Amino acid sequence: VRLKKLFLFCIFFCSIALAEVTFVGVVVHAESDVPIVDVNVNIKGTDSGDATDLTGSFIITVQEAGTYEVIASAIGYESESQIITLEEGKSKEIRFELVSRVIQLDPVMVLKERSSLVGLGKNFLRIPGSASVITRRDLDRYSDTDINSIIARVPGVYFQEEDGFGLRPNIGMRGTGVERSSKINLMEDGIPIAPAPYSSPAAYYSPTAGRMESFEVRKGSSQIKYGPHTTGGALNYVSTSIPRDFRVRANLFGGQFNTTKAHINVGGSGEIFGYLLETFLDKSGGFKKLDHAGDNTGYNKSDYLAKFRFNTPRSFSIPTAIELKYSVTDEVSNETYLGLSRSDFAVDPLRRYAASGIDEMNADHTQMVVTGAVKPFENVDVTVAYYNNGFGRNWYKLSKVGGKSISSILSTGNDHPDYALLSAENTDDNVFQIKANNRIYEAEGVQFVTNSRFSLLKTSHSFMAGFRKHTDGMDRFQKVDKYGMQSKRLVMTSEGVLGTGSKNNRLYTAGATSFFLEDEFEVGVMRVTIGIRAEDINVEKKEWKGDATGSGGSWNDPDRTLLPGVKSKELSVVVPGVGLVFQLTPSLSLMSGVHKGFSPPGPGVDEEDDIKPEESVNLEFGFRYRSGLTEVESIVFNNHYQNLLGDDTQFTGEGTYDQFNAGAVTINGLELGASHIVRQAERMIPLHLSYTYSTTEFLTSFESNFEPWGTVKTGDELPYVPRHQLFAEVGLENKQWRSYLRFRYVSAMRTVAGAGQFDPVFSTDVVTLLDFSSEYVVTSASHLFLKVHNILDSHPVVATRPAGVRPTMPRNIVAGVKIIL
Incomplete structure (x- = not known):
């Protein structure tokens, strides 16, 4: 209706x-x-x-x-x-x-340049390393709100689905781990956006993808300046720009599973002032079916953003601009860590056990960024940005049943003695432990970037220098409530106390001071980009493990009156990189690069626990070809880890947040991207293809408590890195209709380290998804829109974690109107 x-x-x-x-x-x-x-x-x-x-x-x-x-x-x-x-x-x-x-950016354009990872007016043939941009036009084709669907078109980027909506993305690049996107640099408008990228990078946060106007992905040597994670790359969410003229945009959609989406923005610019007001409202009733009851398994997400920009008149002697950005996001999602056993998945992949009936994520995020740009000279610009991110979330979710972790029950399956409790109609009291995973994250920093263009020894240079002072922290203050099932409903039978219980009262803090230098210059047909990043990092963990009552217990100091246990670590790192681009013809270039990969470690579990940072040497070589409406890019890469780092989050194990060193690992891959537009009279047929081939190998044998690794032998492959990924898209456009069809293929992945043939119990299924969208132009100001996601209604196993196997979203039809005034 x-x-x-x-x-x-x-x-x-x-x-x-x-x-x-x-x-x-x-x-x-x-x-x-x-x-x-x-x-x-x-x-x-x-x-x-x-x-x-x-x-x-x-x-x-x-x-x-x-x-x-x-x-x-x-x-x-x-x-x-x-x-x-x-x-x-x-x-x-x-x-x-x-x-x-010759480019002479005014301060307003400098602000936009610094919010981008690929820059303005850049010739993509001359960018060292891999650079991909998902444009507004790409996004308009499907109006996706799931970041996984959006980035699937970029070669060299991997992701593991978790909830089917993209609310909790797990993204990696060039073989880095995908767990909670903790090994890549997440940014919004060139500013770090992860809630605590140093003290707790696995924070389960992603900006609202549906309100962005584009996305940028940088991999290779030229992305080291962003930090702190430099092995894989950086993903930049580019928010809606302040428009040059007054403009109103509204996308209003509705569809299956009680889906409603509204994306509305209004803004404009004058000579010295510009503004943008935007909201994105996203709601779904969910596609999973709870045992015993038809409760909502979806989510409700509200996002609000405001931008205000002031700039001096063009006649001003020292052009200056300043922009304030403020955003607020609120999410309530009825999501759970509890998946299904393989036997139950085979019967109904959309089933959800009754034991997870009250699981709920409640999350709030605020961001404030103030950025100023000044041009003291025609060839010099300076930007300074202050940022503050706050993220509070309480994921109230099932943790244990009958004293056993949900992951251990579902890894055994229907034969586990406590399996029947997952869907029981009545149980004893205190059977279900539901943990309030209550965390508060804060991040704050100042970053300074200056860019100058000059000529030295008859060679033009573009020299950039940057500085960032950053602090962040995570306050982990949790509790466990106990429930029993009474007449098909969960009823609390024992209420916990926040800050009590094992590992439920911790404070992580970190500080980092970083510098980078980068120079870009030409020598004949060769463009050289050489850079270096230096960083001083300190991390600290405090644990209130004592018993404030004096009765000899542990983890019973909710008011933090006793002295905490403290573990800290300090380290300094220098990350160099160099990229070369050989311009063979106006349309063809070769590129190569080498850089150091790095990810900072945590403080460790105790004084004897000396966790080493993740370090690697990364090579790439490839070519780019662009002529007319044809573009081809192919890159071969090798990441050689001296030391791979793993985190024991509840997503991957027991949730201790301990870290594990894995020693040497090598990852090899091929990235291929090609696009072409066929013109036929008044029609256009856009074509796009991307492919990624990856191989991984542990070079040492070891024993690990890290669940995805376990017992590793030399030659084993890493989990959750597919051998093959393919994305293909074809469209048909004319003045009245625009229709598109896209296909995604992901080969089966190991879910634990191993070698030889895949064991079906420890692997995902092959994923093949087909989507369709169409848009009818009624007037220049109004378009009708239709999208069918997962046309074939396939239900592959896309993951076996956090606990149990998981499906992708089933077929979903969404329709609506797009308005531009």
């Missing part, structure tokens, strides 16, 4: 459709014929316009036929305009060839 009402509203709203005409075209570099990204193409005297994507393509629809002046402008290029006459009912193809000019 809701869906029907939404469609009726869309039809009513869009009944103002007129006979429109369309400009389609491409913008290329005049000398190399390489498409240029982020070119603003506008029709003079109107609000109609578009920005080119990575293929240099743009589409603009106007209300009526006539003669128009079309202007193309981009940072680093001379603007060009053309006078075009359009006939009613026809589209017009336009080609712009822009000439390069």
Whole structure:
């Protein structure tokens, strides 16, 4: 009924459709014929316009036929305009060839440059290391809110699904661990966004993917300046930019599983002031079915963002700009760590045991960033940013049944003596232990970046220097309540006390001071980027393990009146890297790079526990080809770990947060990406393909309490790294319709370290997913949208952790309207 009402509203709203005409075209570099990204193409005297994507393509629809002046402008290029006459009912193809000019960014554009990992006006052929951008146009095709679906198109990026919605992403790059995305640098607008990247990187947080306008992925030698994790790479969530002119956008969707989504923003800019107000509201009733009751297994997420920017007039002698960004996110999700046994999964993969009926994540996040940019000289810019992130979450979830951990019960399966309790209608008291995983995270820092462009010995240089002072912490203050099942309902039979119980009263803190230097210069046909990052890190853990009552117990000091046990660690690290790009032709370049990989360790369990940092040497070599509407990139990489680091979170084990060293590991891989646009009269057929091949190998034998490793022998493969990943997409676009089909294939993965043929008990299934989306252009201001996720309604086992096997989201149909004013 809701869906029907939404469609009726869309039809009513869009009944103002007129006979429109369309400009389609491409913008290329005049000398190399390489498409240029982020070119603003506008029709003079109107609000109609578009920005080119990575293929240099743009589409603009106007209300009526006539003669128009079309202007193309981009940072680093001379603007060009053309006078075009359009006939009613026809589209017009336009080609712009822009000439390069020296980039002189004003402070407003400097702010945008520093929020990006790939920069503005960059020629992708000249970027050292791997760089991928998921553009607004890519995102508009499917309007995904699941970060896993969004980044699946990027080669060299791995993820493990957990809840089917992408609420708890587990992302890795080039063979790094995927656990809670703890081994990559998560950023939003170039600012660290992980709640505590030094003291507790496995914090189960991801920004709201649905409100972003693009995503950037950097891998290889040129990403070391971001830190602290430099082996894999960095994922940058790029939030909606303040628009140049007044604009209103609204995406209103509804669908199966009581899904409703609303993404609305309004903003504009004047000569000295700009603003953006945005909200993203996302709600679902969930797709899993609880035993005994039809309770909600979905989530409700609300996200609000405001940006305000002030800048000096253009005539000001020292151009300056300052931007304030503030966001608030609230999430309540009825999610659990409890999966299914393999036997039950085979019968009904969407089942959920009654014992998890009251599991709930309650999370709140705030972010404030103040960034200033100044240009004291034409060739020098300076930015300073202060950031503060606060994240509080209490995941109230089933931990033990009958005194046994849920992971141990489900690893044994239906034969475990306590298995029947998971779906029992009545039990004794205190059978179910439900832990309040209550954590408060705080992160604060200041970062300074200066960039200067100059010539030295007849060689042009772009020199960048940066400094960051960062502190973060996690306050772990938990309790365990006990329940019994009474007439199919969980009833509390023993209430716990916050701060009591094993490992439930801990405080982790960390501080880091880092510097980086990077110089980019050309020697003949070779562009060299050389950089170094230096970092001083201190981490500390406090545990209140004593008994404040004096009765000789342990972990019974909720008021923290006794002296805590303290374990700390200090370390310094220098991370160098160098990248080379050989420009063989205007369309073809070779690239290579080498850099040091690093991830900081925690303080350790006790004085005898000396955890070493994760360190590696990382190599890459490949080529890029771009000509017209064709782009191909292929990279071979090798990550050689001297010491691999594992974290015992409850996601991967018992939740002790102890760390384990694994010694030497080698990871080899191939990344391939290709895209092409076929033009047929008034139609365009975009094609995209990406593929990743990976091999992993432990080079030493050892015993470990870390569940995914266990007993490891030399030659064993790492868990949760697929051998093959494939993403393919095809579309059909004309002035009225845009339809797309995408396919994702992921080979089976080991769930524990091993060698030889896969054991079905210790591996995931092959994943094959097919999605479809279509958009109908009613007017330039209103589009109708339809998406079918998982068309074939497949139900593979995508993971066997945190506890038990898990499915991906089943078939889901979503429809709605997109409005642009």
